[in-house]
Amino acid sequence: MKNGKLRIRPLTFPFTLSLNQVFPPKDDSISLSSALQHYIASDSPSQGQKIHTHLLKIGFIPNTNISIKLIILHIKSGCLSFARQVFDQMSKPTVSAYNYMITGYLKQGHIEESLNLIHKLVFSNEKPDGFTFSMILKLSTTSSNRIPSDIGKQVHTQILKSNVEPDDVLFTALVDSYAKNGKVGYARTVFDMMLEKNVVCSTAMISGYMKQGCVRNAEDIFEKTFDKDTVVFNAMIEGYSKLLETAKRSFEFYIDMQRLNFHPTISTFVSVIGACSVLSAFELGQQVQTQIMKTMFFTDVKLGSALIDMYSKCGRIEDARGIFNHMPEKNVFSWTSMIDGYGKNGNPHKALELFNKMQRELRIKPNYVTFLSALSACGHAGLVAKGWEIFESMERNYSLKPRMEHYACMVDLLGRAGSLHQALEFILGMTEKPGSDVWGALLGACRLHGDVQMAGVAANEIFKLSSDGRPGAYVALSNTFAAAGKWEGVSEVRELMKERGVSKDTGRSWVGTNSGLCGFHVGQKM
DNA sequence: GACGCTCTAA
Structure with a gap:
């Protein structure tokens, strides 16, 4: 029987399906379709996978409709690879076939695979639809260095170019993508374009504002959210x-x-x-x-x-x-919290002991943050050699490319131990352009060891990197001069800060009292 | 025609 010419045979579910009942004539697609539908809607979709096994056995070539149902069935059963097999055998996968696969990968955390499929879809004859766009936007909110940060804008442009009429969900995904990528202004523009704002897009907008520290704006949206x-x-x-x-x-x-x-x-x-x-x-x-x-x-x-x-x-x-x-x-988060806790509470050896234990005994893979905590523990314990070993094991054993923070941590480690020149050498040998955190770590070490000259070098690099008048480096440089007793240096830096319009916020502390928490700042009288 | 959006730890 050809696709499309189907004999209708009503089936009533639920009942126990025997494969022979499903396929008395070899490929009665309506009953096949209903059978698949039954399992898709059921609590045990994996039962329906037997149908696929049977189809393979009899050499049945599924049409688009059946293929999509098989894909859904396998995804619901958690077998992405079977779903992918069906997908790969489709002569012309439709956009919804792509969408199902992409969602399947996304939900199981296979970011790379979903990106590959999106790529494939873009170069096929199929046009991405609203679902596809919302998934790409969702992807843009997960950190992956394969996703450019301006992807929200790109998708936005594509939506405008395409015939897709954005609905609430797509608008919200757009708002969220902009907001999460630090573009609250754009997020707000899209948000304001929505005629009826529901609580979901308000929430996306609120967390975007909160992330940028725009508390007032977040409160404003919250007030106006009625649902x-x-x-x-x-x-x-x-x-x-x-x-x-x-x-x-x-x-x-x-x-x-x-x-x-x-x-x-x-x-x-x-x-x-x-x-x-x-x-x-x-x-x-x-x-x-x-x-x-x-x-x-x-x-x-x-x-x-x-x-x-x-x-x-x-x-x-x-x-x-x-x-x-x-x-x-326990997972890598709990282990890292504990390692970090020991490191920051003056027990770096205990921290490193746990770091070893999680890898050796429990085979839990440390991630970027775990390495940060372990390196910082080495810094506190003054374990330079151990620090090097850990730093090098990142890439060698776990294929984790050290990030700027790890470099900064190593500089801190070397600097604290007094190897200022080695630290500088390490910075100059970096493959990436050192960021202000890296120079900041060197600056801190210079202060500790009273190396005014190198402090000047480090501070200068930070000034070059941050034109936004961040006060940290100025204060640190000034403190370095102060620690070395070079008071003329201190006033020079203060002058420079005034000249460049840099100001430092007054430090504040909090204390618990009987009537609740109370904030105070330097010089304040009770 | 079952696929897409908001808050969650180091």
Whole structure:
């Protein structure tokens, strides 16, 4: 029977399908289609995979419709490679076939494969549709160096050129992509173009603003959001939790949302715990932990890692370890939090011990951040040789190309140990152009060892890199002069800062009192 | 015609 000429045979589901029932005439596509549909909609799609096995056995060539259903079936069963086989055998995969495959890869975290398919689609005769565009935009929000950061703009242009009429979802994806790539202005333009703004796009806009520190704008959008839900509250709480100045507001929102009958979720708790670490408010953190224990979230690995981090940032490393030990599931995040905690709490040897343990015994792959924590631990312990060994193992054993932060960490390590010239040599030998963090690490080491001359070199490089008047390097240079007792140097730098219009914000601290947290700055009287 | 959007740890 040819495709399209089908004999209709109604089937009633559910019933137990025997393969012979499905294919009495060899390729009755309607019954085949319904059978596949049945399994796709069922809770056990993998049962339907037998149909594919049977089709292969009898040498059946599926048409487009059947192929797509097979792809959906395999993806739902978690077998991407089978889905891909079907896809590859399609003579002319349709855009929806591409879309299903791309989503499948995306959901399982196979970023590379989804990018490859998008590439393939672009060079095929098929036109990407709204689904494709939204997936590309979604991809632009995951970090991958294969995705250019202006991809949002490119997709935006393509949408305008194509016949795709953007709907709410596509608009939101566009807003989110711009917002996450630091283009809040563009995000806002698209946001304002939407006639009816729902809570989802408001949330995307809010977290974009929060990420840029535009708290007022985020609050403005929040106020105007009428269909508020848990997620938008969480976005506000998360945004507030990042900054010392606003972290207190996280708690207000946390209370507010509950008063309005929105139940806190894992994300809520993670952010609130984050606010506690920013505020070093460990007692508050303990109270939140008690709250968490009352929910079913206490075994969550993200929450566990957040708690480890909170306790170690509050200097309660043993409490952090307690959480770590009791976590039923640990991943690279939890291990890294613990390693980092030991490193920052004056126990670098314990940090390195855990770093070894996770690799040797548990075969957990360290990632960029883990290496950062391990390198920084070496720095604190003054273990230069160990630091080199770890730095080199990144690429050799794990194919992780050191990033700017790792270089900065190595410079810090060498510098702290007093090998300033070796540190400079290391910087000059870098394949990439050293960033201001790298020079900043050298500058810090110069201050430590009173090398005014090299401090000048480092500071100069930082001035060249940051034309935005960032005060850090000036202050560090001035402190270097001060530490070396060269007061004329100090005033020179101060003059230079005035001349270039650089100002340093007044430092502030927080202290817990009976009436809550209280902020104060240098020189302030109670 | 089942595919696409917002908040979550180091």
